[in-house]
Amino acid sequence: MSEKFDCIVVGAGPAGISCAHELAKGGAKVLLLERGEYPGSKNVMGGVLYRKMMEDVVPDFWKEAPLERPIVEQRFMMMDKESAVTVGYKGMEWGKEPYNNFTVLRAKFDQWFAEKAVQQGAVLICETVVLECIVENGKVVGVRTDRPNGEVYADVVVLADGVNSLLAQSLGFHKEYKPDEVALATMEILKLDKGVIEDRFNLEDNQGCTIELFGDATKGILGTGFLYTNKDTLSIGVGTLLSGLIKHKIKPYELLEYVKNHPMIRPYIQGSEPQEYLAHLIPEGGFNSMGRIVGDGVIVIGDASQLVNAIHREGSNLAMTSGRLAAETILTAKAAGDFTENMLGLYRTRLMSGFVGQDMQKYKDSTHHFDKFPQYFDEYIPMMNRAMSQMFTVDGTSKWDKQKKIWKDLGGTKEKMKLARDMYRAWRVIK
Amino acid sequence: MSEQKKFQSIEEKQYLVRFNADTKSHLHVMDPDICMTSCPDKICTIFCPAEIYKWEDIRMHVGYEGCHECGSCRIGCPHQNIKWEYPKGGHGIVFRLG
Numbered sequence: 412m413s414e415k416f417d418c419i420v421v422g423a424g425p426a427g428i429s430c431a432h433e434l435a436k437g438g439a440k441v442l443l444l445e446r447g448e449y450p451g452s453k454n455v456m457g458g459v460l461y462r463k464m465m466e467d468v469v470p471d472f473w474k475e476a477p478l479e480r481p482i483v484e485q486r487f488m489m490m491d492k493e494s495a496v497t498v499g500y501k502g503m504e505w506g507k508e509p510y511n512n513f514t515v516l517r518a519k520f521d522q523w524f525a526e527k528a529v530q531q532g533a534v535l536i537c538e539t540v541v542l543e544c545i546v547e548n549g550k551v552v553g554v555r556t557d558r559p560n561g562e563v564y565a566d567v568v569v570l571a572d573g574v575n576s577l578l579a580q581s582l583g584f585h586k587e588y589k590p591d592e593v594a595l596a597t598m599e600i601l602k603l604d605k606g607v608i609e610d611r612f613n614l615e616d617n618q619g620c621t622i623e624l625f626g627d628a629t630k631g632i633l634g635t636g637f638l639y640t641n642k643d644t645l646s647i648g649v650g651t652l653l654s655g656l657i658k659h660k661i662k663p664y665e666l667l668e669y670v671k672n673h674p675m676i677r678p679y680i681q682g683s684e685p686q687e688y689l690a691h692l693i694p695e696g697g698f699n700s701m702g703r704i705v706g707d708g709v710i711v712i713g714d715a716s717q718l719v720n721a722i723h724r725e726g727s728n729l730a731m732t733s734g735r736l737a738a739e740t741i742l743t744a745k746a747a748g749d750f751t752e753n754m755l756g757l758y759r760t761r762l763m764s765g766f767v768g769q770d771m772q773k774y775k776d777s778t779h780h781f782d783k784f785p786q787y788f789d790e791y792i793p794m795m796n797r798a799m800s801q802m803f804t805v806d807g808t809s810k811w812d813k814q815k816k817i818w819k820d821l822g823g824t825k826e827k828m829k830l831a832r833d834m835y836r837a838w839r840v841i842k
Numbered sequence: 843m844s845e846q847k848k849f850q851s852i853e854e855k856q857y858l859v860r861f862n863a864d865t866k867s868h869l870h871v872m873d874p875d876i877c878m879t880s881c882p883d884k885i886c887t888i889f890c891p892a893e894i895y896k897w898e899d900i901r902m903h904v905g906y907e908g909c910h911e912c913g914s915c916r917i918g919c920p921h922q923n924i925k926w927e928y929p930k931g932g933h934g935i936v937f938r939l940g
Contacts, residue, residue, distance in 0.1 A: 446928055448862070452936045453911065516939050538932030557931050575913040577928070590918050597891050599855070600939045646940060653918050656889045663891045668849045687939045688855035690891030690910040692917075 416442045416534075416565040418741055419554055421541045421578060423450035425727040426713025427571030428524045429468045429734030435531035437742040442563060443525070443533050444556065446540045451521030453573075455691035457598065458514045458639045458646045459621060461728035466509070468735055469527055477523050479514040479641035480619025481506055484612075488675060490627040491796035495675045499622075506618055514619050514639050514646065516600070544568055544578055544709065550750075551582070551708035566750045567741050568709050571734065574692045576715035584711060585702025590654035591782055592696030594634060594721070597663045598648025599671075601683035605643045611679055612640050623724065624649070628670050631789030632659055633782045635724070636670045638679060645680060647671060650693055652782060663690065695721045698775035705759050707752045710737045720770050722777050722841060729767045736761045773841075780840045784833060791830070794820060852893045856908050863907035864933040869894075869915070870904075870925040877902045877923065886915050886924070910935050 420431045423445035431443040447453040459482065465472055473481075483506040486499030505511040529535050545553040545562060553564035570578050574593065579585055612620040624636030634651030649663075649670050656663060670676055694700065694717040701718075704711045712718070713730035720729060740758040744750050762768050781787055798817045802810075821827050871877060877884065878900060886895040886902075891912060894905040911934055916926035928934070 446931050448932050448936050452938075453934075455937065455940055458940070518937050518939055540928045540931045575911075575916075575926075575928075587922075588917050593913075593917055595889065595891060595912065595914050598940060599858075644939070653889065653914055657885050657918055657920075660883075660885070660888050662852075662888055662893075664852045664855055664893075665849075671850075672848060685850065685855070685858055687937065688858050689937055689940045690912045690914075692912050692914060 414563075416440045416563065417745055418442070418567045418569060419444065419563055419565040420569045420571055421554065422446075422571035422573055422713075422715070423521065423525050423535065423537075424454050424571060424573060424713060424730065425521075425524070426715070426730035426734040427569065428521065428528050429731040430569050430571060430712060430738045431533040432468055432528040432531050433735050433738030434741060435528060435533040437738065439742060439745060441533040442565065443528060443535045444539050444541055444554070445525070445535065445537045447537060449518075449522050449537055450525035450535070451518040454517045454521055455596070455598070455689045456517060456727055457596070457637045457648055457724065458516065458641065459512050459724065459727075460515045460520065461512045461725065462510045464728035464731040468731055469524075473508070473510060473513070477515070477519040479516060480614075480617060481510045482512050482514065482621050483614070483618045484620040486620065486622045488622055488624050488628075489792045489795055490624055490673065490675055491793045492627050493674055494796045494800060496795050496799050514621070514641050516641060516644075541572070541578060544582060546582075549707055551706060566708065567744065567755070569737055569741070570709065570711045570715050571713050571730075572715050574694045574714045576711065579702070579711045579715050582706065582709065584704070584706070585700070588694070588696060588700065590657055591652050591779075592694065592700045592717075593653050594650040594693040594695045595653045595656060595663055595690065596648055596650030596693055597667045597688070597690045598646055599667065599688050600641075600686040601645045601647060601680055602686050603643065603645055603680070603683040607682075608640050608643065608645065614640065624670065624676070626788055626792035628673065629655075629788065630659070630661065630666065630669070631785065632661070633778075633785065633788060637724070638676065644686060645683060647676075647680060652695065652778070653692070654782070664688075693721070693726065694719050695778050697721070697778055698771040699779075701771070704762075705752055705755045708750050708755075710740070710755055710758050712737050718767060718771065720774060722774050723770075725770075729770075732765065732767050733762055736765070776840045780836065784836070786833060787837065791833070856892060859908075860936045860938055861907055862933050862936055864930045867904060867906040868927045868929040868934070869906045869909065871902050872923050872925050874901055876921045881921060883920075886919055889918055890915055
């Protein structure tokens with residue numbers, strides 16, 4: 412491995428593959444390194460892939476990619492212990508081209524996607540860990556891998572090594588994350604007959620549904636759960652800030668079992684057979700945790716630079732767009748023969764002026780806010796459930812009296828003021 | 843399978859996962875005395891999603907073979923006492939589906 416590449420991309424996930432694909436397509440000599448046995452073997456996500464950002468890299472991908480189901484319905488459940496308030500949207504426009512998003516199983520999907528990059532001319536080498544960046548005179552000039560004589564050189568190294576980006580950390584681009592900057596998610600793939608899935612989720616063939624779970628799914632601590640439909644499996648999972656698990660001394664897999672056995676969830680998954688159990692960290696520090704993303708000869712993309720919009724459960728799409736923009740920048744740099752931080756800084760400018768940067772800035776205080784004020788999850792969601800129960804239980808009480816009871820349930824003047832203030836605050840951090 | 847079994851254990855969950863373990867650990871407790879003397883909660887034994895950290899009377903047993911490589915222990919150890927590396931290329935956890 413002594414030859415020199417135009418670019419080395421570390422990590423074959425959505426960010427790294429998008430970047431390698433676009434670079435190879437643009438005529439650059441690209442090496443894509445993956446530590447797993449195959450692309451996807453270390454990669455985890457709940458399972459929603461967004462059409463728009465994927466299409467920007469592979470047009471019409473839905474005609475050939477291994478997708479599970481196009482999502483036609485998105486539901487949100489605000490859960491209490493034995494009840495839930497559910498809202499959602501279902502639309503037939505999402506069930507046909509060009510689609511909105513799809514569920515995918517990453518081990519299959521990432522292998523297919525990496526193969527597309529290889530078809531463009533990228534060189535993919537798996538089972539290879541990058542131990543460190545080779546730095547000369549303050550400039551990244553290559554990487555040292557765990558293979559014998561494993562030094563490889565390139566004009567630019569792209570770090571797409573995921574949430575545990577030890578490489579970006581060792582370059583001093585960001586400090587070690589704190590437990591309140593990452594969420595620990597555990598999930599399971601449950602086998603269930605295709606027809607049963609369609610019956611239970613009110614779907615037809617080649618239609619999918621996503622359900623996001625709030626409130627009691629995480630026992631009131633900051634986080635969310637999810638239940639997604641695949642072809643003949645379900646993906647069910649739950650994620651909370653690592654700091655929340657530590658503070659409340661909760662075992663993540665017990666929380667997952669709690670969700671699976673919750674009376675609002677159990678009927679959906681009854682009789683299914685667990686196929687695989689997965690755990691992964693999600694970077695949720697947002698904009699304030701991004702750190703440095705560009706240096707001389709190096710760019711950081713995807714999860715490695717905290718590109719996750721936790722409020723909207725988006726991540727893979729930000730990763731893909733960051734990979735594509737990094738590739739565009741590197742191709743410009745290649746044409747100019749200039750790989751300095753100054754030149755590569757164009758990536759940061761492009762990223763931050765587009766939807767990725769704007770959304771990161773829009774929600775920059777959201778994780779911190781909802782973490783600091785747990786009442787949204789442990790007080791207001793149960794309150795909402797009680798109000799609905801009160802209003803829709805027909806027991807001879809007049810609706811005026813019911814409204815009075817609900818109003819009383821909100822507490823005294825002090826509590827009502829607090830509620831109003833919290834609603835205003837929540838609106839401020841997500842507006 | 844007819845009926846959903848209540849509360850599947852972590853052992854049952856881990857049994858579903860494919861691992862290609864290296865012969866040596868990629869996780870190291872740097873100073874065992876810290877676990878013994880300064881860490882009453884031993885919180886890693888709680889939050890690790892694969893329950894690979896187990897306190898055995900006087901020492902922390904690290905069952906690295908079942909590690910999901912999530913990184914929680916490195917970030918969550920209150921004493922930054924865990925040296926965390928990636929397993930050798932091609933080794934460690936192998937996700938087949940999700």
